[in-house]
Amino acid sequence: MATIDPRLIELVDTLVAAGADWLAFEIFDEIRSGKPGEESDNRDPEMHGGLRSWKDDKSSAPGPRKGDAVMKPIEGDDQIEFAASYVVDRITEAIEMTRMSLDNLNRISTKSSENSSEVDPRPQTAITLGLEDSEFRFTRDQAEQLRRLLPELRTALSEWSIRVRQRERES
Amino acid sequence: MINSVRDNLDAILGSFSVLNNAAGAGRVFELYIMTGIAREMQDRGFEVWLQRSDGTRINPGDANRTFIQRGGAPSHVPSAFDGPNNASVIGMRRSQNHDSWELWNGIQFEGRSGADHEIDIALVPATVGASLRATATGGSPFGRPRVAIECKDVQATGAPDEMRALVARLYDLSILFYHQPYLNYPPPPMAIYPGSPQNSPLYRAKNTYREENQSTFNGLARRTNFSGGAQQLTGYYEIQAHGSVTLGSAGYNGLIAAVGEWIDDQLP
Numbered sequence: 070m071a072t073i074d075p076r077l078i079e080l081v082d083t084l085v086a087a088g089a090d091w092l093a094f095e096i097f098d099e100i101r102s103g104k105p106g107e108e109s110d111n112r113d114p115e116m117h118g119g120l121r122s123w124k125d126d127k128s129s130a131p132g133p134r135k136g137d138a139v140m141k142p143i144e145g146d147d148q149i150e151f152a153a154s155y156v157v158d159r160i161t162e163a164i165e166m167t168r169m170s171l172d173n174l175n176r177i178s179t180k181s182s183e184n185s186s187e188v189d190p191r192p193q194t195a196i197t198l199g200l201e202d203s204e205f206r207f208t209r210d211q212a213e214q215l216r217r218l219l220p221e222l223r224t225a226l227s228e229w230s231i232r233v234r235q236r237e238r239e240s
Numbered sequence: 241m242i243n244s245v246r247d248n249l250d251a252i253l254g255s256f257s258v259l260n261n262a263a264g265a266g267r268v269f270e271l272y273i274m275t276g277i278a279r280e281m282q283d284r285g286f287e288v289w290l291q292r293s294d295g296t297r298i299n300p301g302d303a304n305r306t307f308i309q310r311g312g313a314p315s316h317v318p319s320a321f322d323g324p325n326n327a328s329v330i331g332m333r334r335s336q337n338h339d340s341w342e343l344w345n346g347i348q349f350e351g352r353s354g355a356d357h358e359i360d361i362a363l364v365p366a367t368v369g370a371s372l373r374a375t376a377t378g379g380s381p382f383g384r385p386r387v388a389i390e391c392k393d394v395q396a397t398g399a400p401d402e403m404r405a406l407v408a409r410l411y412d413l414s415i416l417f418y419h420q421p422y423l424n425y426p427p428p429p430m431a432i433y434p435g436s437p438q439n440s441p442l443y444r445a446k447n448t449y450r451e452e453n454q455s456t457f458n459g460l461a462r463r464t465n466f467s468g469g470a471q472q473l474t475g476y477y478e479i480q481a482h483g484s485v486t487l488g489s490a491g492y493n494g495l496i497a498a499v500g501e502w503i504d505d506q507l508p
Contacts, residue, residue: 079242080242080245083242083245083246083249084249086246087246087249087250087253087260088253088257088259088260088261089249089253089259089260090262091261091262091264091265094262095394095395098395098396099395102395102396102397156249159265160252160253160256160259162486162487163256163258163259163264163265163268164252164256165487166268166269166271166272166487167256167258167268167271167272169272169275169276169487169488170268170271170272170274170275173275173276173278173279174275174290174307176279176282177275177278177279177282177288177289177290177330178289178290178298178299178300178305179300180282180288193300193301194303194305195305196290196298196305196306196307197305197306197307198271198306198307198309199306199307199308199309199325200258200267200308200309200311201308201309201310201311201312201325201326201327202311202312203257203311205257205258206306207255207256207258211255211256214255215252215255215256218248218251218252219252221248222245222248222249222252225241225244225245225247225248226245228241228244229241229242229244229245232241233241
């Protein structure tokens, strides 16, 4: 199991200050468990195939996977690079998933009407996403705006990563 | 350098505050799967609609077109008397001549033991939702949904205990034919209460756990993968393990297709 590199602390502090301590926990978990090695291909299609054939022919249950992933530790500079990429990749994915969800909701809503044979003449506004017991409201336009901020975050994290690693070599 | 990271994080998370708590990314993951299933059913020709917590539809020309996702802790189905601003659901039916269904997110179901179990994504007959909303306080359904998906937006590989927890949850939620003497409902025994329709074998209580497992879609969707030990449990208990469920991935598409196919094949 890898040891957490103390150079990550300032990034962790920053995540906590931004209200994203969960991201810091995920980075620690990932570093401690390591990255999948070469044997970690996704065997879900193989498993589902086994389950389907078992349902058709109840003679034998689907077998276990050939083996679990061999995890490789993440050490030293690799931890810094990994953490910088992880933060922006995770936030990017969350924004993209929300944007896709809003696309789905808008499409569902556009096609649905209590009387589908009638065309609703009223102007149609986009769906807003809300969170129960929260002031959070989010639209597809906001998702687009946030997407445009992501390259700057990626650049800032990349520059931080380079600087931190250089600082270690200079000292 | 770190100041630039901080400024950019503040700019993004300031307006995307859903990520400001540990459950935020998980809620994003659940919504992505829930809306993906709904859209898949619409593509398969089902009538699909968005529905407020008071049971009214969100129609195209409405002034209030906010879809509200369940927030913090899982809870019961709210009463319609509490108004439209609690968690929304997605309704669907094959056609106007077929039964309606509701796709729920993060609702507590009551098991035979009396314990509550959160099901991240559940499909239930719309009459069950309507029955609960018609009460003064709302409530939890008693029994098992026909589709139950546990969502795990976590980095760690899925361990056997995670699968055991889902198996145990579904076991406690299963109402079988021979449970009838212990139920507070008149016969015939149904798989879920209150308000279960009685017009199709799909809703009826089954004779064995295996039969009930085979009559439902039970899935565990993970952002990462499963250990071999977790996989061993899935086949026997008819749980579909879908790993690598990420944005637009083969894992995501496989999950959505599997759920869509099951609903299309099984729903009356």
